[in-house]
Amino acid sequence: MTECLVGHERGGHDHHIGTAVSNRLGGSGDRRRRxxxxxxxxxxxxxxxxxxxxxxxxxxxxxxxxxxxxxxxxxxxxxxxxxxxxxxxxxxxxxxxxxxxxxxxxxxxxxxxxxxxxxxxxxxxxxxxxxxxxxxxxxxxxxxxxxxxxxxxx
Structure with missing residues (x-):
């Protein structure tokens, strides 16, 4: 599963909300273990x-x-x-x-x-x-x- 800290990764730039939802649903992006x-x-x-x-x-x-x-x-x-x-x-x-x-x-x-x-x-x-x-x-x-x-x- 993925987690996304909006605004805390990739140099502190905010991610688009769609990216955060995509990350939580298994899409591409920042991946972390829970x-x-x-x-x-x-x-x-x-x-x-x-x-x-x-x-x-x-x-x-x-x-x-x-x-x-x-x-x-x-x-x-x-x-x-x-x-x-x-x-x-x-x-x-x-x-x-x-x-x-x-x-x-x-x-x-x-x-x-x-x-x-x-x-x-x-x-x-x-x-x-x-x-x-x-x-x-x-x-x-x-x-x-x-x-x-x-x-x-x-």
Whole structure:
């Protein structure tokens, strides 16, 4: 996959927006490997977006849906922890605190949401789940628009 830092490569000249979109979609141009924190964030976001689907399967009457929702929760939480480890490494490397701070906040919210789900407190579980997915989507889009610098390009 490609990343493009508009205005930061090729001597600091701004790229045309079409080039940035082309680069993100696999076209020619500046190519970089995604840092581990980016790959963790992507996997975490995709897994989190699956959770409402599994809950909906259960709520529509399929008994197996609850099992899938529970396994999905385990996966989302594990990916959140992995994102926190990668965020810590990125914070140390870049000397910026926000990657680990955001990751810790998301994992803290996921922990509360996980416990609320286990205890049956749906009044907390559902809105917190929606807030977590919204925050992961915002983080994903923000990082897509302005990716973290790579070690080779940072």
């Amino acid at each position: 840092p581990p924190v980016s790959r963790c964030r992507q996997a975490h976001t995709v897994a989190a977006f699956g959770q409402p689907v599994f809950a909906g399967v259960y709520l529509s009457g399929a008994v197996g849906g609850l099992h899938w929702h529970a396994r999905g929760a385990d996966l989302v939480f594990s990916l959140g922890l992995l994102q926190t480890v990668a965020g810590t490494a990125a914070s140390v490397r870049m000397r910026r605190v926000w990657p680990v701070t955001v990751s810790l906040l998301v994992v803290a919210a996921e922990t509360v949401q996980y416990m609320a789900g286990l205890s049956g407190a749906l009044w907390l579980h559902l809105p917190l789940g929606a807030a977590i997915i919204a925050s992961l989507a915002v983080l994903f889009v923000a990082a897509w628009i302005r990716p973290l610098p790579n070690a080779a390009h940072g």
